[in-house]
Amino acid sequence: MYLKQTLSRSLLALSAITLAVSTAAPTASHAAQNDGSPAKPLRVILVPADGGTEDGTKKDFQPIFSAIEQSTGLKFDIKVGQSYGSVVEAMCNGAADIAWYGPLSYLQAKSRGCSELLALAVSKGESVYYSALFARTDSGIEAIADLKGKKLALGDVNSTSSFAVPVAMMMAGGVQPARDLERINMTGSHANVLKALSEGLVDAGGASFDSFEKAVNGGAIDPGTVRVIAKSVAIPYPPLAIHPKVDAAVKASLRDAFNNIAKLPGITADQIRGYGGAKVEGYTADVSEEDMANAGRMFDVVTDQVKQDIMKKASTR
Numbered sequence: 520m521y522l523k524q525t526l527s528r529s530l531l532a533l534s535a536i537t538l539a540v541s542t543a544a545p546t547a548s549h550a551a552q553n554d555g556s557p558a559k560p561l562r563v564i565l566v567p568a569d570g571g572t573e574d575g576t577k578k579d580f581q582p583i584f585s586a587i588e589q590s591t592g593l594k595f596d597i598k599v600g601q602s603y604g605s606v607v608e609a610m611c612n613g614a615a616d617i618a619w620y621g622p623l624s625y626l627q628a629k630s631r632g633c634s635e636l637l638a639l640a641v642s643k644g645e646s647v648y649y650s651a652l653f654a655r656t657d658s659g660i661e662a663i664a665d666l667k668g669k670k671l672a673l674g675d676v677n678s679t680s681s682f683a684v685p686v687a688m689m690m691a692g693g694v695q696p697a698r699d700l701e702r703i704n705m706t707g708s709h710a711n712v713l714k715a716l717s718e719g720l721v722d723a724g725g726a727s728f729d730s731f732e733k734a735v736n737g738g739a740i741d742p743g744t745v746r747v748i749a750k751s752v753a754i755p756y757p758p759l760a761i762h763p764k765v766d767a768a769v770k771a772s773l774r775d776a777f778n779n780i781a782k783l784p785g786i787t788a789d790q791i792r793g794y795g796g797a798k799v800e801g802y803t804a805d806v807s808e809e810d811m812a813n814a815g816r817m818f819d820v821v822t823d824q825v826k827q828d829i830m831k832k833a834s835t836r
Contacts, residue, residue: 551764552613552616552762552764552765552766553616553765554765554766554769555591555592555593555594555595555769556594557594560593560594560595560596561593561594561595561596561616561617561765561769562595562596562598562609562614562615562616562617563580563584563595563596563597563598563615563616563617563618563619564597564598564599564600564606564609564610564614564615564617564618564619565577565580565597565598565599565600565606565618565619565620566599566600566603566606566618566619566620566621566624566675566678566757567599567600567601567602567603567675567707567708568708568709568710568730568757568794568795576599577597577598577599578796579792579793579795579796580597580619580792581597582786582790582791582792583780583786583790583791583792583802584597585785585786586776586780586783586784586785586786586790587773587776587777587780587783589783589784589785590776590783590784590785591772591773591776593769593772593773595617602675602677602707603620603621603624603675603676603677603678604624604675604676604677606618606620606624607620607624607627607628607631607677610628610633610634610760610762611628611631611633613633613762613764615762616761616762616765617637617759617760617761617762617765617773618634618759618760618761619757619758619759619760620757620758620760621677621678621679621680621757622679622754622755622757622758622811622814622815623677623678623679623682623683623815623818624677624678624679625757625758625760625811626811626812626815627677628760629760629808629811629812632763633762633763634760634761634762634763635760635761635762635763635808636758636759636760636761636806636807636808636811637758637759637760637761637770637773637774637777637804637806638758638759638773638774638777638778638802638803638804638806639755639756639758639759639802639803639806640756640757640793640794640799640801640802641799641800641801641802641803642756642793642797642798642799642800643800644800645753646755646756646803646806647753647754647755647756648680648727648728648729648753648754648756648757648794649680649727649728649750649751649752649753649754650679650680650681650684650685650688650725650726650727650728650750650751650754651685651725651726651727651728651731651747651748651749651750651751652666652685652688652689652723652724652725652747652748652749653713653716653723653724653725653726653731653745653746653747653748654666654722654723654724654745654746654748655716655719655722655723655744655745655746656743656744656745656746657744658722658723660722660723660746660748661746661748662692662748662749663688663689663692663693663694663748663749664692664693664694665748666689666694666699666700666722666723666748667694667699667700668699668700668701669700669701669721669722669723670700670701670702670703670704670720670721670722670723671696671700671702671703671704671721671722671723671724671725672703672704672706672711672712672715672716672720672721672723672724672725673685673686673703673704673705673706673712673724673725673829673833674705674706674707674708674709674711674712674725674726675705675707675708676705676826676829676830678708678709679754679757679818680709680725680726680727680730680751680754681708681709681712681725681726681727681730682725682821683818683821684725684751684754684817684818685725685726686725686818686821686825686829687817687818687820687821688725688749688751690820690821690825691820692749696825696828696829696832697825697828697829697831697832698828700832702721702832702833703829703832703833704720704721704833705829705830705833709726709727709730709731709795710730710734710739712724712725712726712730713726713730713731713734713739713740714739714740716740716745717734717739717740717741717744717745723748727794727795728750729793729794729795729797730794730795732795732797733795733796733797751817752817754814754817755810755811755814756793756794757793757794758806758811759777759802761773773804774804775804777802777803777804778802778803778804778805780801780802781800781801
């Protein structure tokens with residue numbers, strides 16, 4: 520499988536880097552989940568990848584769910600969460616049936632028994648994406664080691680590509696963020712990381728390539744003012760997940776619909792979007808829990824203590 524092949528190469532490249540997944544006891548709701556009927560639409564919640572606006576992240580997925588609704592008769596209620604953590608909690612307290620979030624957030628929910636993989640976007644034949652550390656060209660930063668003594672922006676502490684992976688790359692490059700950086704700004708989203716970078720509020724930032732490309736295409740950042748100082752290995756694409764207690768027939772209908780999204784009536788190729796609003800070829804429900812779990816080893820070095828130290832540093836001005 521293309522995802523497994525790509526991730527296997529990536530994991531070999533980062534054999535020293537692994538994922539801190541929550542070890543909380545299972546807290547999934549025992550109440551029945553919604554069934555997709557008009558009275559009980561499937562509640563979809565999305566992480567606020569583009570700042571949390573309903574008009575941002577939501578519009579990337581609305582055409583997909585509208586096409587599935589037209590094809591299957593299932594009804595959906597789509598919302599954007601206020602934070603990555605709130606999306607995990609919505610799934611784990613039974614307040615949501617379907618979620619879209621990064622691999623780290625997914626694994627946190629999976630460990631609590633309230634998520635299983637539903638579908639991944641496919642772009643150029645793969646279901647992977649990339650994170651990076653970006654720096655202003657006028658900052659004097661050309662490599663990870665040059666981040667020492669500089670100002671850095673990160674996204675949400677539960678974000679894979681705007682926190683966990685950039686932090687793991689820094690640590691692999693000999694930089695301890697809480698100790699070595701002058702200041703850390705926790706901005707809450709990829710879009711805010713890139714905004715801080717564009718406005719010169721920080722010297723460097725961590726975000727996904729998808730979000731960077733969206734910001735460039737939207738005129739929010741001038742690509743001539745920043746350089747890539749480190750690009751991650753392939754990361755599993757942010758997954759769509761479903762609550763384990765959703766009816767099995769509903770799950771099967773959804774997986775079939777995602778596998779055939781490009782052929783469904785009511786949607787055009789231009790409307791099939793993924794992370795950061797990027798056009799994708801389609802979606803696949805041929806997904807592997809094992810691949811996702813194995814990929815988690817990429818950022819296991821980002822322990823709870825590392826997170827706490829970074830958050831403490833960020834709160835000190």
